[in-house]
Amino acid sequence: MNIDNWTPYLKISTDGYPCMAQQTYEPLVSPDGKTFCKNYSFPNEYQYRETTDRPLYTDKVVDWFFFNELTYLEVMEHKPYAPEVLDVDFKNRRIFLKWYGESCNQIIYSGKLWPQAQWRKQIRDIIVDQYDSGIYKLTMYPHCHYIDNNDNMRAIDWYGCVPIDEPYIEEKYMQGIIHETAQFRLEETGIAIDNVLNLETMFKRSLGTHVLWGDQDMSYIYKELFSE
Numbered sequence: 001m002n003i004d005n006w007t008p009y010l011k012i013s014t015d016g017y018p019c020m021a022q023q024t025y026e027p028l029v030s031p032d033g034k035t036f037c038k039n040y041s042f043p044n045e046y047q048y049r050e051t052t053d054r055p056l057y058t059d060k061v062v063d064w065f066f067f068n069e070l071t072y073l074e075v076m077e078h079k080p081y082a083p084e085v086l087d088v089d090f091k092n093r094r095i096f097l098k099w100y101g102e103s104c105n106q107i108i109y110s111g112k113l114w115p116q117a118q119w120r121k122q123i124r125d126i127i128v129d130q131y132d133s134g135i136y137k138l139t140m141y142p143h144c145h146y147i148d149n150n151d152n153m154r155a156i157d158w159y160g161c162v163p164i165d166e167p168y169i170e171e172k173y174m175q176g177i178i179h180e181t182a183q184f185r186l187e188e189t190g191i192a193i194d195n196v197l198n199l200e201t202m203f204k205r206s207l208g209t210h211v212l213w214g215d216q217d218m219s220y221i222y223k224e225l226f227s228e
Contacts, residue, residue, distance in 0.1 A: 001087055001096055003037055006030055008046050011143040012109035014212070020050060021105075021143045023177040024065050024159055033101050036156070040066035040093035046095045054176075061176030065159040066093045072135070072158035081133060081154050097156065104153070105143035108214045116216065121215065122153040124221050131225055136203040137161045140211045140218065167200045174199075185210065212227070 007117065008017035009027035026046035027037035036199055039046075042059040043198055073095070076082050084098035107114050130137050140161035160170060171192040178186055189201045207221040222228070 001035075001037075001089065001094070003030075003039065003082050006037060008049075009036070009103075011103065011105045014109065016109065016185060020046070021049065022157065022219060023179050024157075026063070027145070029099060031173075034096040034099055036083075036097045036099035038095040038097070038156070040069075040095075042093075049222055052171070055124050056172065056176040061173055062172050063093070064219055066095075067153050068161065069095065069157075069159040072137075072161040074134070076130075076135075076158070079129065081129075082150060083154050083156050084148075098146050102146065103143045104147065104213070105141065107147070109148065111154065117213075118151075119153070119213065120216070120220075123218070124224075126155055127207070127218070127221050128225065131164070134164045135161050136164055136167055136199060138203055138206055140206060162199050162202075162203075167203070168196045168198055170219075171195050 006028035009021055009029050011021040013019045014055065024040075024047075026037075026041070026044040028037040029035070030037070030038055037193070042062040046137060047057060048054065069090070073082070073085060073143050077085070086096040086098055088095050095101075102110075104119065108119075123140070126145075127137070127140060137155070137158070137160060139155075139157035143162075144157040145155050147153055171186075172195070174186055174197055185202055186197065188205050189197050205225065207218045207225070209217060209219070211218050
């Protein structure tokens with residue numbers, strides 16, 4: 001599928017300004033707004049729009065997350081909140097998804113009326129089901145979710161998953177995609193042992209404190225899962 005003239009996806013910051021959504025792949029939206037491309041080609045212009053100094057962001061890092069994304073897309077493809085995959089271009093490392101025009105981030109931070117009861121239950125159901133399925137999905141942010149035409153919330157960015165019973169990633173992969181402003185998130189996981197990080201702490205801190213949907217954190221889900 002040709003991606004010429006596709007538009008980079010930018011999330012809306014809490015201050016109301018467009019900014020990069022993540023530090024891993026190039027997110028692109030087709031001219032008609034109906035297809036979302038997760039472009040894991042390396043290098044790509046999107047990942048250097050804020051800084052050209054990313055020595056740890058390498059082709060090997062991008063390749064690892066591309067295949068991690070494919071792994072969990074396949075594992076969770078039967079879930080009602082899984083994205084609708086249109087095509088996978090293995091040669092160019094691109095994943096094409098059916099898109100509905102905007103993410104939950106764009107709904108919340110653009111000031112549109114969206115009653116909290118609607119999205120708080122849906123994101124709760126998604127995270128709890130992933131947990132029950134044995135998965136920590138660290139990409140729990142509004143820009144990692146969207147609403148389809150049936151008002152059903154779906155999730156993207158499956159590259160950020162680890163199994164609950166083995167929540168480990170080599171430090172070099174996380175260092176390759178972490179933004180400097182989020183470096184403290186890795187430090188919260190503790191010192192890497194044999195160059196491997198345990199992301200269970202990162203998941204818990206994200207869910208309990210760091211992940212915000214508007215002015216609401218996800219602590220109500222954390223308390224349900226961990227009774228802490």
